[in-house]
Amino acid sequence: MDNPIETIRIRNPGMAWDIAANIHFPPDFDKSKKYPTVISAHPIGSCKEQTSGNVYGAALAREGFVVIAFDASYQGASGGEPRLTEDPGQRVEDFRQVSDYLVTLPYVDADRIGVLGVCGGGGYSISAAKSERRIRAVVTITGANFGRLSREGFGGYDPVGTLEAIAQQRTTEARGGKARVDDVLPASVEAAKEAGVTDIDVLEATDYYKTPRGQTAHGLTSFLFSRRAAAMDWDAFHLAEVLLTQPLLVVVGDKPGGFGAYRDGLEIYGRAASKDKELLVLPNTSHYELYDQPEATTKALEKVVPFFKKHLAA
Template sequence: MKKLTSIIALTMSVIATEEVDAQSHQKGKQQNPYTLVYDGAINKNEKGKVNIHPVTYKLNGITIAANVYTPANYDTSKKYPAVVVAHPNGGVKEQASGLYAQRLAEAGYITIAADATYQGASGGEPRHTDKPASRTEDIRGMADFITHYAGVDAGRLGILGICGGGGYTLKATQSDKRFKAVATLSMFNSGEVRRNGFQNSQLSTVQERLKQAADARADEAAGGKIKYSGVASITDEEIAKTATDLYREGYQYYYRTHSHPNSTFLYTTSSLLDLMTWDAATNMDLINQPLLMIAGSKADTKYMTDEAFAKASGAKSKELFVLDGATHIQSYWMPEYVSQAVNKLTEFYAANL
C-alpha cells in the first residue's frame, strides 16, 4: 500500500508539473497567430527563414484546412521535394504533425499538414467522424494539393504518418504510388484497436460493440442525436489512475500540455462500423516503395509497428528505427526524441526522394 501511495503521489506530482507547463503552452498558443501549440513554433513569417502558409482547398466538396511550410529562402522558380504529414487520431495540424512539418521544412522540404475531413478546422458533418476511407482520402487530397504547389517537384513526394495517421499512411501508400518514400512514427492501427481493444483487451466484447455502433447508425438515420465514443474531458485524478502510458500521457498531451480547441478524443460511435472491419496491416505487401517505421522502445503501441513491418515483404527497402527510451506520446514532443526522428527522416528522404 505504501508503494502504491508513493506511485500515485509521484504521478500526481508529474501532473502538477505538467499543469504549469500547460499554462505556459496555453499562453504561447494565445500569442501564436497560427494557434500552433508546439515548442519552437513559427510566430511570424520572416524573409530567409521557414515560413508557414495557411491554405484551404476542396476535397470531394468539403473544405480542408491545412498549413504549408516552405524552406528558408524559398524560391518558386526552384524545385523542392515535398512531404505530406498525416496527424494522429484526435490530433490537429497545430500539434505533432505541425511540429514535424516545420522541422522537415527546416531541412529543405516543402511540407503540408492538414486537418482530416470532419475534424479540426476542416469541414464535414457529423463532426468528429473518423472513418478509414475518409482519412485515407485526406492523405490523397494532401498529395493532390501539394504536388501543384509552386516549387514542388511532384516526382519527389514523401509522406510521414504519425500515430493513427501512420496507419492510414500505410493504407494510402499501398495503392498511391505518387508517394516515393513512406515513413511512419509511432504507428497506431486504428482498426485493430477499435476492434480488439488496446493490447487486445476487448476481444470478448466485439459483437456487443458492433451492435452499439449499428444502433448509433440507426439513431442517426432516424434523425436522432449523434452518439460519440471516446473521452470528452478528464480530471487530473482520472489521468493519474490511467494504467497505460499511451492513454495517460495522451490525456496529458491533448488535454493539458499541448491542448488545442480543435483537438478531441471523441469520435462518432457509428464510425466503428467502418473502423472495426478495417486493418492498417492488411495488404502490406503492396507497399513497394522504400519504408521507414519509427517507434519508441518503451512505446506500449510498438507491437503494431512490429506487426505491420513484418508484413511489408514487397518494400524496395525497409527499416525499423527504434527511439531508445521513448514512449509513444514522447515521440510527439520531447526534443531529444523529435531530433532523433527528424534526423532519421531527413536521411531517409534524402536517400529516396
C-alpha cells in the same frame, strides 16, 4: 526565426467540402524552384497544428522540404459532416486529394513526394501509400493501425458486440434521437489515476491533449459513436506484402502501451514488401514522447531527415 507557413483550403472536383492545411516552407524559399515535399498526417483525435505540423512539419521544412500538414475530413478546420467522424476510407482518400493539390503547385516536384504519419496518421500513411503511387517514400512515427485498435482496446476486445451497439445507436439517431459522442481520454491525468488507470499511453495521451503541453482548439479526442463501424473491419496493413513497395522507415519507442504502436511498428516492418526498409526502436522512449519531447523527437529526426533526403533526392 520560424519558417513561413501558409494556411490553405483544398477543394478538388468530386469533393463536397474543403480540406484545411498548413504549408510549411523552407528557409529562403524560392517559388521559382522545385522542392521535395512531404505530406504530414496527424494522429487520431489530433490536428495539423499539433505534432504533425508544429514538430515534424516545422523540422522538415527547416531541412529544405516543403511540408503540407492537413486536417482530416470531418475534423479540425476541414469540412465534412457529421463532425467527429473517424472514417479510415476517407482518411486515405484525403491523401489522394492532397496529392492532387500538390502536383498543381509549380514549386512542388511531383516526382519527389513523401509521406510522414504520426500514430494513427502513420497507419493511414501506410494504407495510402499502398495505392497512391505518387507517394515515393514513407515514414511512420509511432504509427498505429486504427482498425486493429478499434477491434481491440477501443472496442473492448468485443468487435461484434461493439458493432451491435453502433447499429442500435445509428438507428436511434436516424429516428431523431440524441447523438452519442465519446471522449476516449479522461478529463485529466489526476482523474485517470483516481479511476485506477495505469496504462502509459492513456496517461501520457491525457497529459498531451488535456494540458497546455499540446492542447489546441481543434485537437479533440472525441468521436461520434454511430460512425465508428467503418473502422471495425478495416486494416491499415492489408496486402502490405504485395502493395507497400516504397522505401519505408518505421520509428517506435520501446515502452509499449495500450495503443499498440510498438507491436504495429514491428509488424509492418516485417510485412512490408519494401526492399529498402528500416526500423528504428528508440530505447526508454514512449509513444507520446515521440509527439513532442525534444530528446525523442530529435533522435527520430536524426533518422527521418537523411531518409527523406536519400529517397526524395533529385
